[in-house]
Amino acid sequence: MTDLFSEAFTIMVTGMVTVFVFLSLLLGAMALLRLIADAPEPAVGGSSSAQEPTPAQLAAITAAIHQYRRK
Amino acid sequence: MTDLFSEAFTIMVTGMVTVFVFLSLLLGAMALLRLIADAPEPAVGGSSSAQEPTPAQLAAITAAIHQYRRK
Amino acid sequence: MTDLFSEAFTIMVTGMVTVFVFLSLLLGAMALLRLIADAPEPAVGGSSSAQEPTPAQLAAITAAIHQYRRK
Amino acid sequence: MDRLILLWESTAIAAFTWGEAVMMLVGALLLYLAIHKKFEPLLLLPIGFGAILANIPQAGFTDPGGLLYYVYYVGIETGVFPLLIFMGVGAMTDFGPLLANPRTLLLGAAAQFGIFATLLGAIALNSIPGFEFSMADASAIAIIGGADGPTAIFLASKLSPDLLGAIAVAAYSYMALVPIIQPPIMKLLTTKAERGIQMEQLRPVGRKEKILFPLAVLFLTLLFLPTATPLVGMFCLGNLMREAGVVDRLSKTAQNELINIVTIFLGLAVGSKLSSGEFLSLQTLGILGLGAVAFGIGTASGVLMAKVMAKFSKQPINPLIGAAGVSAVPMAARVVNKVGLEANPQNFLLMHAMGPNVAGVLGSAVAAGILLALVG
Amino acid sequence: MDRLILLWESTAIAAFTWGEAVMMLVGALLLYLAIHKKFEPLLLLPIGFGAILANIPQAGFTDPGGLLYYVYYVGIETGVFPLLIFMGVGAMTDFGPLLANPRTLLLGAAAQFGIFATLLGAIALNSIPGFEFSMADASAIAIIGGADGPTAIFLASKLSPDLLGAIAVAAYSYMALVPIIQPPIMKLLTTKAERGIQMEQLRPVGRKEKILFPLAVLFLTLLFLPTATPLVGMFCLGNLMREAGVVDRLSKTAQNELINIVTIFLGLAVGSKLSSGEFLSLQTLGILGLGAVAFGIGTASGVLMAKVMAKFSKQPINPLIGAAGVSAVPMAARVVNKVGLEANPQNFLLMHAMGPNVAGVLGSAVAAGILLALVG
């Protein structure tokens, strides 16, 4: 059991070190990324995928306006 | 064949009795249910799932209003 | 290789002939079709499936109008 | 030249058998009924198309490796598709009218007599030379009387896969014919005065009751009729998702995209069972005849039960609503409403008929469970 | 310390081979083309991503038990995914313009010369040392000229699975390049006056005709070309669901959620076939070259056929619309419209080009059926 425990301890240390190293590498990568993509387009913090309505939504919209006008 | 027929007859009787017994039990359970859930909330006969618009619908709505206003 | 090449040539000829024959048959079938379906309903070139809003769209529409009115 | 011969030999014209040609016509007929007559088009269109595809010689749709082979094997043989359809139907079902008037459960019970009487009828048909229905076959045929497509497909896939095609076609066809089959029977068994009886408005039903109801149904089913739990369980899951109010996105998906996707494949898979060997036989005629009888008996026993209940009830009960007990949701309830309006223009029975209507769905799922337990 | 070594050994850095690294760059290039250049992004984005995932050493995406293994095995090896995509495309296709001007079918036929000429070309390439295409390989490569993604994937999965990745990538890339490949060829073969020809407005097409059309296509296919029925059949099913008007919820699902779900998986599965062993070879260069030739010849033969037809026609025919016969719906029709407008600002050819455009889809499905019958 103590064997297993010391093994778990090693995994804990190895694991935390790896997580930190990995995410620090990612931190570095993000700095690089920002350099590459430096000219920040006007787009902001929000999602970039909420821009255009899908055909289904457009259909719903058209129908909504259509029905609204009929009233 | 007569054997099969009498077997079918037995199944018919057993089946109908079971269906009635089962649904009568359910009838009793429903009386119990009504006691448990006695304080009837304001909600009525209609569906309870048509209340809140989903995110997709909200998106469609927002877009609809947005496009409507632009006109 | 020359064998393979002449085989490919045969396939080419056979294939093009078949494509033309097949689509010509379809051409004939279309003439027939037009005769069968002669009284052309008012429906036009556009899609026939964009007519009625689905329940989901209707829900979105209702919600849209509802929210629009509340404002 | 060899190539042209090879191509010609690969055409279907040489290979066609009469049976396959006739089955394609059957498929075309189903398409006609679906598109032109609007007979349950959501199912009969894919079934008809599947029947055509399955009977093309040389195309191999139903051979191992073919599309319809996979779809049937994955979705019907496992029972998964009808169960998913049933979950979606559960998510579409509002038990409010039944909860407001629980006694209509008994109408849903009575109408199941159509199933069990047809079981007897199918076995009786064996006395005619040419029919040799086993008890399992007879049970699968009888379930047509339940007027519920997924239940019929599920039971037939377990008890009598060879008859699955004919049974499913009969079940959906008769469901579409409910406005033609039911009214004469309903009028025969009631007076105009009875048909004109107005019923009291239904009480509102609370959210808690609606949430607890599917759980109560599941609880009773698992205690007393475990063989019915696949069907009833998935139905109750769908209904619980609908009423819980906290998983609306799952409920919406179950009612729309998921059921649509499964419906396309289920229809194709059922259609793939319409092969000439199995469909072009005396048995199919027997199945069609028995199915009509089943619907008729179910309708009649529902109406008669309603008349009995009306005798013992303080509140007025219109006997027509018993006819909705066969299920065929919501068509049968609409027929009740229409026949009621004919007798009395002030008589709106739709919501009252929805109670026995949804009870009939439970009733036939229960009957399917009984048949699985006794015969399966 | 042992743990750290174990962890290090499990990293990919040690295990990377050159081939895998290059294939990842290929994947990244596909992502770039999809996202930045908007080259058929719906397919090339998942294909590119799949290519990256499939080439990660130690991750085992394509080993039995890995995600991409399952997706490929379930969806491509069975042929199910391309067939479902084709059903969705069928549900999106409006045959109105073709029905209004049926002769444009012949333009869709002529453009298939791109396929068969490329077949010859692929076999001819065998004279160069390093190329050894079998007839099945050559057929799978030739279908790139059909300018139709699902058809190419379906045929390649049946005839030459090893080349599937390269063929799919070539097919989608060239479809995206249609606005660059086609105009020079179109201009070379026509005078400015010809390009400026205005065509008469199309007649309206009735609902009945639109419903019967997919059935007629299916009927002819099953009679004469059963090997084409999987592709043509699913396409016609989708189109029938669209036009029938009674199963709109199925048609909508086939056009949206179902095709989207399948597209994601299809793309990943195709990407998983982009392994270095198969892709980084002279063959791939050959495939890319032959694909470009196929598109070019298809475009030219379509335009030339249109010129021939114009000679014999009472109504004016703009030869440009022949170029749309390669399919690549709706890109090729848009290109026709644009080139036509350049020559004559009053010249709107879009709807006229949609006829040969959808005819080209049928034409290449028919050609695929022929190749399956002769070579498969």
Next chain:
Amino acid sequence: MDRLILLWESTAIAAFTWGEAVMMLVGALLLYLAIHKKFEPLLLLPIGFGAILANIPQAGFTDPGGLLYYVYYVGIETGVFPLLIFMGVGAMTDFGPLLANPRTLLLGAAAQFGIFATLLGAIALNSIPGFEFSMADASAIAIIGGADGPTAIFLASKLSPDLLGAIAVAAYSYMALVPIIQPPIMKLLTTKAERGIQMEQLRPVGRKEKILFPLAVLFLTLLFLPTATPLVGMFCLGNLMREAGVVDRLSKTAQNELINIVTIFLGLAVGSKLSSGEFLSLQTLGILGLGAVAFGIGTASGVLMAKVMAKFSKQPINPLIGAAGVSAVPMAARVVNKVGLEANPQNFLLMHAMGPNVAGVLGSAVAAGILLALVG
């Protein structure tokens, strides 16, 4: 009479064992928590329902041929369902706040100490008689501390399928309990002044950065931690589809219909692992206890890391945002916002907490990859 006896013997009443009855109560409890308490209802409702179905005697839901058997076998044993959920979650995730303040990545790293400390705790528990967790079991349990459902299910299905049910239930329950578990720990480790610290507004993040980010994450993962690529890869695919802006229809489907369909089945399949033999044991108590500890330690280490970072930072950092590093998106970020507002009504931390929140998702996927590499 025989028939009645046969029917009675097929009921569950006779066959019920205590274990099954108790497991049904557990299922009912999960339904209650899902519906009445709104505890992660999207997962706990199907899990609870699945637990009830799986424990019905004679119904055979989990036997070969039963619905839940298929769903588990197809979706969990292959790992496909959690990966698809993760793709959908990726498509829903906006990395904007993290990109605007990259240092919060370290908070997401620190909070993973909850995972690794729990691994130690699980092994330590073996000193109590009755507990016998292997290293694989302990790892699967520890991942509860990642506060991420699909990651926990994926890892448990690989390392310790027998404990999957208990682990998934614990993971989702504690995620629902985040508003109760976290605040006391957060308040214990911070002063009111610290909690009141306002942070500077986040810079806007460009589209290019958002597109390149998932690719950078994938790149680092495949280089250094291939065992994490299934999870991280699918997450990045979803995110790339979201941000690319060219495949919106795929992204929408991944976020809605696809994830909904998979969620229903995933829940049922997880519920099917709640069998009495495995769940009604001391181990489950241990798992529940360890899970609570894991969440607590993760929260604390996140807050402490934030305090350390605040020391070395020029810009003000509110230590509360460290608590969001456990993930449990977006609940943990909302809790941070609420606790921050309590201390200072001008203090809106939601967007600042979203950075560590999404970093926590990556962090626990990375931790899962490490555990797979070292233990799997």
